[in-house]
Amino acid sequence: MIIEIAEDAGFCYGVQRALNMINRALERGETFNTLGPIIHNPVVVKDLEKKGVKAVNSLDESDKKTIFIRTHGVPPEVIEEAKSKGFKVIDATCPIVYNAQLSARKLYEEGYLVVIVGKKDHPEVKGIMGHVDNSAVVINSPDEVKNYNFEGKKIGVVVQTTSRFDVFGDTVREILRTAKEVRAVNTRCYVTERRQEITAELAKRSDVMIIVGGKNSSNTRRLFEVSKMQGTRSYHVESPEELKKEWFEGVERVGITAGASTPPWIVNQVAEKIKSFTKEV
Template structure:
């Protein structure tokens, strides 16, 4: 059985840097993270084991001097409020999330009504819209009806949205409001686009795809959706222990992809476990392993 890793997969630089920062010795036993730093249960558990505390919101009880805003970002007003309460705030917002904040602010200053293509309840989206007087968050083309009456519409995306979803919604807005000035700023981040493009390239070559990432990770779910849309069998798992040998029966080529919150160690464990399953199933010579890129095709 051949096993191929998608050419782009796993932890992005934004998540990586935030995890590194949270583990800095200077914060030892004196750091509370507001919200989930990453959508990955293993990483969250490892941080807790190192004495890092986590709360759901800034209004929960915080007993440390240092507080951290996660890579997903937060409204500027929240940072100010925390400082006003006497906390030392470490802002681990990803620069690509801050870029969305800046682009929205510019659209508003130019007179556009701001629209975010994304999940209304996602912490990143709450951070983007948190300081706006008015806005809409849209995820389905039917929801574009809510934009009636606007003369200028400025659109950005949650960084981890699927490219096709954004294109579909922008097209729906332009079609529904042909006379309106619609400006679209594509803020889907490059690491997300790279992972989506990599899985799209690989999915046509495999007969099974393993998608690794937290069940609460939106971008991991989107990678699985790409496989579903292509009609290729895919399983979303959080860890190697969930792999079922029966999935691999009769399969000749298995692909592996992973969301932007998935640590590379977990991908390596999944990869090793699939090799073991393959060996036990009779592939005594072991699995053939490759990394998917243009030169290996």
């Protein structure tokens, strides 16, 4: 059996940058909490807890006076509130997410009704929403466009960084049917975009695909979707323990990829576990 790990599997640029910022802050002797789990990975979150860094749901929950903002970013009022309550803020908003926030703000200031293509309850989308004074419409699929009246309006579109390109493009096309003017800014993450392309290529030459990452991680779920769309039998797991020997019976080629918040050592453990099945057969 040939096992191939996608060349870019594991931590993305934004997550690695945030983890480096955490490590540097710990080395400086700073004590702080993160607003929400730093990444969708329980192993990393637990490891940080051991180092005294807790994930808190609100500023009021924090027993430390420094707060760390994760890659997803937050609405500006959260930073303002933190500062007004005397918190020091370490902001690890990914620069690619920051670009989406700025693009939305610019469209809003230029008089466009902002549409965010993405998931309403995703922290990144909530953060972007805050940058347009909560005035945006959030649409998750082209089908949802019919629920809004854009007739004669100037619409500015941005997209959640981890969304699929076809969903973004199709949604813009649907809006164009009625709107007076549409200005779309492609705020998708090029790292995610490349990862989805690599996943599709790998899935095409594999009999089985294993996608490793948190079940609540948007970008991991997208990779799972992309893999299935190639017609390849695909499984989404968080850890090697979830793998089942029968998935690999009679299989010649296995592809492995992983979401942006999956540590590289978990990807390697998954590959090792699959190898151990072949020895048992």
